[in-house]
Amino acid sequence: xxxxxxxxxxxxxxxxxxxxxxxxxxxxxxxxxxxxxxxxxxxxxxxxxxxxxxxxxxxxxxxxxxxxxxxxxxxxxxxxxxxxxxxxxxxxxxxxxxxxxxxxxxxxxxxxxxxxxxxxxxxxxxxxxxxxxxxxxxxxxxxxxxxxxxxxxxxxxxxxxxxxxxxxxxxxxxxxxxxxxxxxxxxxxxxxxxxxxxxxxxxxxxxxxxxxxxxxxxxxxxxxxxxxxxxxxxxxxxxxxxxxxxxxxxxxxxxxxxxxxxxxxxxxxxxxxxxxxxxxxxxxxxxxxxxx
Numbered sequence: 001x002x003x004x005x006x007x008x009x010x011x012x013x014x015x016x017x018x019x020x021x022x023x024x025x026x027x028x029x030x031x032x033x034x035x036x037x038x039x040x041x042x043x044x045x046x047x048x049x050x051x052x053x054x055x056x057x058x059x060x061x062x063x064x065x066x067x068x069x070x071x072x073x074x075x076x077x078x079x080x081x082x083x084x085x086x087x088x089x090x091x092x093x094x095x096x097x098x099x100x101x102x103x104x105x106x107x108x109x110x111x112x113x114x115x116x117x118x119x120x121x122x123x124x125x126x127x128x129x130x131x132x133x134x135x136x137x138x139x140x141x142x143x144x145x146x147x148x149x150x151x152x153x154x155x156x157x158x159x160x161x162x163x164x165x166x167x168x169x170x171x172x173x174x175x176x177x178x179x180x181x182x183x184x185x186x187x188x189x190x191x192x193x194x195x196x197x198x199x200x201x202x203x204x205x206x207x208x209x210x211x212x213x214x215x216x217x218x219x220x221x222x223x224x225x226x227x228x229x230x231x232x233x234x235x236x237x238x239x240x241x242x243x244x245x246x247x248x249x250x251x252x253x254x255x256x257x258x259x260x261x262x263x264x265x266x267x268x269x270x271x272x273x274x275x276x277x278x279x280x281x282x283x284x285x286x287x288x289x290x291x292x
Contacts, residue, residue, distance in 0.1 A: 005243030008235045009251045010286070015232035017258025021266065022225035024259075029218035032086050033204060033211040038219070040197050042226040044190065046234075051187035059184050067179025071188040074172030079189075079196040081165030088158040100159040102136055102256060105249040107167030112174065112245040120246055127288025128250050134281035135254040141275055173237070174245045182241035186234060247289050257282045 023035060054060040063071075085101055109128065112118040120128070176185055201207070213219055239248050261279060264271050271279075 003243065005239045005241075005248065006251075006289070008239040009243065009248050012232045012235040012239060012252060013255050013258055015228050015235065016252070016255035017262055019225045019229035019232060020255065020259045021262045022221050022228070024263070026218045026222040026225060029216075030213055030222055031211060033201070033206050034213050035222055036083070036086070036197070036200070037208060037211055038222045039226045039229070040193060042223065043230045044193050046230055047186060047189040047193065050183060051190040054184045054187045059181065060187065063180045063184060067176050068188075070172045071176035071180065071185050072191060074169050074176050075185075075189050075192040076196060077165045077172065078169035079192055081162050081169055083196070083200045084158050084162040084165060088155050088162055100156070101162045101166070102253050103132070104163045104166040104170065105132065105253045107163075108170040108174070108249045109246040111171050118244045118246050120244070123288050124247060127285040128247060129285075130281050130288065131250050131254050131285035134278045134285060135257050138257055138260055138275055138278040138282070141272070141278070170240075170245065170249050173240060177237075177241045182237045185241075186237055251286070251289065254282060 026035065051060070081104075088101065113120070173185070176188075236248075236252050239252070257279060260271065260275065
């Protein structure tokens, strides 16, 4: 029988993949700042409700200072990583951006095993490796088959910043969850999202008035994708809280595999024989990591 954390992680992967496909459709008509705006408008109320609950039940005041700092730092790196990923994807070929930034779980696996004392079986370790290799290779190959936009100078440096930011997010998130519940950790995002987003818009020199789009199908799709993506994040944090970081983070990072498969089904994108073999390798990896 599958562990709860594994079921949550798989469900989060499917939801993230669905959300990414919907975003891909809506971004044909919407700008990246507009997409981020809808994510903010949907995510912030959800996190504020969580924060209100943990304030009322007293859970927030029971968090130790070290865990609180870990949580704030982790959430901050997570938001920064999301925005730098968007910038890297805008500037460079998605084949390289997607495969490069998806390597951040390697940092987490090393820290979890060396410093947090997590132990994986040989089969689980092999499964993690297969998942990472399949996902990175599939992201690269599938991206090469699409029309690549012209890359601007410095985008790869932004990829490296994204990997570091997401790696630190994952590490500090796991450390924070050792001293608080997953629910309390989610509430901390209420303190992080507004200032990080404000700084992002200031750096981009845009205002909400300038990026607010006209109501239409792309906006509706963007809203749905944001709702699904944020619900997936709630499931992800729960899976991280319950399961081993060395397995959960590589699983969650493999959501691009679901994107490729869903794009094949709904967007009529073609897959080569190599890509299908990599999808099969991903499935084999999940089977191996489930050998608890």
